[in-house]
Amino acid sequence: MMDTGLETKVAFGDMMQAFEAFKEANDERLAQIEARMSADVVTAEKVDRINRAVDEAKARLDELTLKARRPLLSGEADKAPLAREHKQAFDSYVRKGEAHGLAALEAKAMSVGSNADGGFLVPPEVEAEIGRRLYANSPIRAISSVRQVSASLYKKPFSTNGLATGWVGETAARPETASITLAELNFPAMELYAMPSATQTLLDDAAVNIDQWMAEEVQLVFAEQEGIAFTTGNGVNRPKGFLDYTKVADASWTWGNLGYLATGVAGAFAAANPSDRLVDLAYSLKIGYRQNASWVMNRKTQSAIRKFKDTTGSYLWEPAARPDGKATLMGFPVTEAEAMPDIAADSFALAFGDFASGYLVVDRIGLRVLRDPYSAKPYVLFYMTKRVGGGVQNFEAIKLMKFGVS
The missing domain is CATH 3.30.2400.10 (Major capsid protein gp5)
Incomplete structure (x- = not known):
């Protein structure tokens, strides 16, 4: 089974490779439009197909990145006696339905929660x-x-009317400001x-x-x-x-x-x-x-914007620089x-x-x-x-x- 870190690096490489292929195909499409006012159907379909491949590669990379960020839960997280007691009582409740341990703890903590009131x-x-x-x-x-x-x-x-501010001298009188409306x-x-x-x-x-x-x-x-x-x-x-x-x-x-x-x-x-x-x-x-x-x-809107270029011919949308990063548009991060x-x-x-x-x-x-x-x-x-x-x-x-x- 492939290591998660290695798998993430492979997915990142696949996405970057797909984006380079997308730029090459889209440049060809744009050249055809400039030369004869329309793009070849085959070229347009190729661009759309590679564009979808970029989306799929990015989705796979996002999935692996999120997976790598998730720490495993364990009973070692908190060794305080009350926390251990709560965890043990909760475990008994979930596994066996034994509620008396949690009920006693919440009564001790003066909690209004109870099984009849909607859970623990x-x-x-x-x-x-x-x-x-x-x-x-x-x-x-x-x-x-x-x-x-x-x-x-x-x-x-x-x-609603902004904070009252102004400039005054070191020893000058402070004029009364207008009342703030909240x-x-x-x-x-x-x-x-x-x-x-x-x-x-x-x-x-x-x-x-x-x-x-x-x-x-x-x-x-x-x-x-x-x-x-x-x-x-x-x-x-x-x-x-x-x-x-x-x-x-x-x-x-x-x-x-x-x-x-x-x-x-x-x-x-x-x-x-x-x-x-x-x-x-x-x-x-x-x-x-x-x-x-x-x-x-x-994702569909991002797919459309991915084709845009600036006046120098550079693409405005750029993939993340590292596996756990975000794609950018005009230098600002993109949230899907x-x-x-x-x-x-x-x-x-x-x-x-x-x-x-x-x-x-x-x-x-x-x-x-x-x-x-x-x-x-x-x-x-x-x-x-x-x-x-x-x-x-x-x-x-x-x-x-x-x-x-x-």
């Missing part, structure tokens, strides 16, 4: 591991600000659940690491649901995605809305100099946000978010911004699990819930591209 808290190291895996698999979470809270609602105050942004934490199942035989097997099994079972479904919610969620029983906010032309931007630039063509970039609008979008951000900005798009819409008439398929400043993810501390051995016999179900919220916290830090006339 998982050990801290399991919650932390699931959080790390979500960070690696949830694209918007990875580039946004994340705040942990203990309440069901996080309120963030902000000034408002609040509310970020409620909504319930996200998953229900993995296992056979009792699996649970009885002492060689099976229950903590790791549980983390692996829920990480992808949690990440998928988060990715959709943080992007397009409507805020009803789920976080509010950044694409669900009111969008206005950037020239008319006001706080509370997201500004956009239009490509000028319905469902496409302009035929001539299509990359010009990418430059315009990048420079629509203030420099303080642009320095930390990322492009956000899905499959929840982003495809390029279509009047769609907002491309975003650019400083998401660490612009979007906030709110995690309520505590991940609960309820064991259910009755509903799907002979399988044991585990109803796992976490509370998470999200929304835009700075409306000038994110800009969108509208694939429309105006």
Whole structure:
């Protein structure tokens, strides 16, 4: 069996080789268009085929990179007596349904959780591991600000008229400043659940690491649901995605809305100099946000933009310089978010911004699990819930591209 590190290097080499082949084929296509106003059908199909090969190679590389980043869970993570006691009690609950150990611990900790109230808290190291895996698999979470809270609602105050400032001399009187007007942004934490199942035989097997099994079972479904919610969620029983906010032309931007630039063509970039609008979008951000900005798009949009060149003939899209890096577009990192819409008439398929400043993810501390051995016999179900919220916290830090006339 090939070593994971070696396999990653091979996958990285395959992707770089595929991208070089793509550039060669696309250059041929562009030369044909320049010479006779259209590309040969065979050449166009070749470019599309190699473009898909680049996508597949990059997806394989991303998968191996994520796999290499995942540390194994073990009982050695925390040797504190209470932590060991909690882990042992949790293990007995998951494997055998013995709840008295966890109930006693949560009573000792003055927790309101009980089996009848909706399950028990998982050990801290399991919650932390699931959080790390979500960070690696949830694209918007990875580039946004994340705040942990203990309440069901996080309120963030902000000034609607800016902070009062001015210049004064060393001994000059300080003039009275205008009063600050404050408002609040509310970020409620909504319930996200998953229900993995296992056979009792699996649970009885002492060689099976229950903590790791549980983390692996829920990480992808949690990440998928988060990715959709943080992007397009409507805020009803789920976080509010950044694409669900009111969008206005950037020239008319006001706080509370997201500004956009239009490509000028319905469902496409302009035929001539299509990359010009990418430059315009990048420079629509203030420099303080642009320095930390990322492009956000899905794989199909990235595939289309990969063909763009600058005036010197260099490709604007570049693959990652190392296996665990990110592809870049015009020097800014590209985040693939499959929840982003495809390029279509009047769609907002491309975003650019400083998401660490612009979007906030709110995690309520505590991940609960309820064991259910009755509903799907002979399988044991585990109803796992976490509370998470999200929304835009700075409306000038994110800009969108509208694939429309105006």
